[in-house]
Amino acid sequence: MSTGFATPQDAEDAFYDALDESDSAAMQAVWEAAEDVFCLLPMAAPSIGANAVQQSWQPMLEGEPRIDIEVRHLHWIQGDQLAIHLVEEHISLAGQQQKQPAIYATNIYRKGPGGWRLVMHQNSPSPPPAGMLQPGMPLGTA
């Protein structure tokens, strides 16, 4: 199992590859095995600690239909030991042409003795379906 990645970006690539490939072991390897990591998925209470975080991903990793994610990097805050990445996730469901609204996410990576690993993932609100929107709402990606 990997003990870390050479750069925060390498860890991020591995994170989205794990999601794309529904690979539970790869997902576990991306996260630092620490008690202070946490994850905030939409409409869920926070998951705190490596075990809880891993469990929180299981429904998505085991779910059907499979998901396909494209990620656009928007911005980052780079520290010596922590790196904060803001991305825009474009998720599509296998076999469906319909585009889902973009999701904003923040990913935070921490540098350990073995390299960089994920310590926080948070999704921003996913915009409601188009018919429910008021014209002029500052969605950015609508």
Add this chain to the structure above:
Amino acid sequence: MSTGFATPQDAEDAFYDALDESDSAAMQAVWEAAEDVFCLLPMAAPSIGANAVQQSWQPMLEGEPRIDIEVRHLHWIQGDQLAIHLVEEHISLAGQQQKQPAIYATNIYRKGPGGWRLVMHQNSPSPPPAGMLQPGMPLGTA
């Protein structure tokens, strides 16, 4: 104007005080005046850079009714230069008894020469009204 706070928690207290008091100058003083700070408010595109972040708060700081915020600290990741705080915000509107659903938020503080200031704020999805929920959904705070 403050150039920073003694601890991340002092900066966080000042942030929520600024919101509670609709104090635009205090809000500006809480944020680091840097190009890499960013903010993700519900249903809005990300605001990147100190000026854009400050503008994104203006509608809330100028809005009516005034809001009252109680904050519960859930968790943190503490680094030497960056501190990540996960909180639960309980927001009520002035003059209204009805409780709003809790909002999860991540706040990140950075240590500069003058002390700690806010560099990132992101809200998690606010759960929908109770009647729209399926029983058993992992809301945590419903």
